[in-house]
Amino acid sequence: MRYLLQVDFPHSGPFGEELTNAMNDLAKDIATESGLISKLWTENEATKEAGGIYQFTNMDDAQRYLKKHTERLTSFGYKNIRGKIFTINEALSALSVPQK
Amino acid sequence: MRYLLQVDFPHSGPFGEELTNAMNDLAKDIATESGLISKLWTENEATKEAGGIYQFTNMDDAQRYLKKHTERLTSFGYKNIRGKIFTINEALSALSVPQK
Numbered sequence: 001m002r003y004l005l006q007v008d009f010p011h012s013g014p015f016g017e018e019l020t021n022a023m024n025d026l027a028k029d030i031a032t033e034s035g036l037i038s039k040l041w042t043e044n045e046a047t048k049e050a051g052g053i054y055q056f057t058n059m060d061d062a063q064r065y066l067k068k069h070t071e072r073l074t075s076f077g078y079k080n081i082r083g084k085i086f087t088i089n090e091a092l093s094a095l096s097v098p099q100k
Numbered sequence: 101m102r103y104l105l106q107v108d109f110p111h112s113g114p115f116g117e118e119l120t121n122a123m124n125d126l127a128k129d130i131a132t133e134s135g136l137i138s139k140l141w142t143e144n145e146a147t148k149e150a151g152g153i154y155q156f157t158n159m160d161d162a163q164r165y166l167k168k169h170t171e172r173l174t175s176f177g178y179k180n181i182r183g184k185i186f187t188i189n190e191a192l193s194a195l196s197v198p199q200k
Contacts, residue, residue: 027193042189088141
């Protein structure tokens with residue numbers, strides 16, 4: 001079973017290439033997290049928000065990482081950090097794959 | 101550029117295989133949405149929430165689908181539907197892929 005962690009928070013910038021440059025080392029470090037399958041880095045300059053969509057192999061790592069990452073974001077000065085963990089319904093997700 | 105749509109809402113059930121059976125036809129219909137790359141169906145029986153993580157090829161289809169899906173969920177009786185659209189930072193997401 002895959003576990004999905006959804007995180008988002010208000011973010012005033014940087015965005016795009018500037019965000020890439022600022023978060024380059026953190027992105028590489030996150031790749032080493034136990035249980036991580038993938039992270040999609042998300043951002044919206046219009047609504048001034050950013051976040052991440054993670055997949056983990058197990059709930060314990062998803063919960064451990066959410067605590068660690070929330071503490072890190074708080075230390076960076078972020079507030080109103082929303083984190084939610086779900087399981088992925090694999091059968092329904094497979095049915096929603098577009099046919100090419 | 102890929103666009104990520106994140107939707108979640110309070111959901112009292114069904115979950116798991118019962119949800120799969122109830123939403124089978126809708127999942128197939130969603131596969132035909134213009135611009136859709138993928139949908140991950142998300143659910144959490146403990147927190148009584150469900151949702152979806154979508155990728156779209158373009159912003160217009162992401163916005164169009166969010167409006168359509170929010171109206172559909174509302175017609176099903178769901179309330180407090182949260183929908184957020186982001187762009188995916190591809191460079192950072194590539195750096196966060198675990199090395200096997």
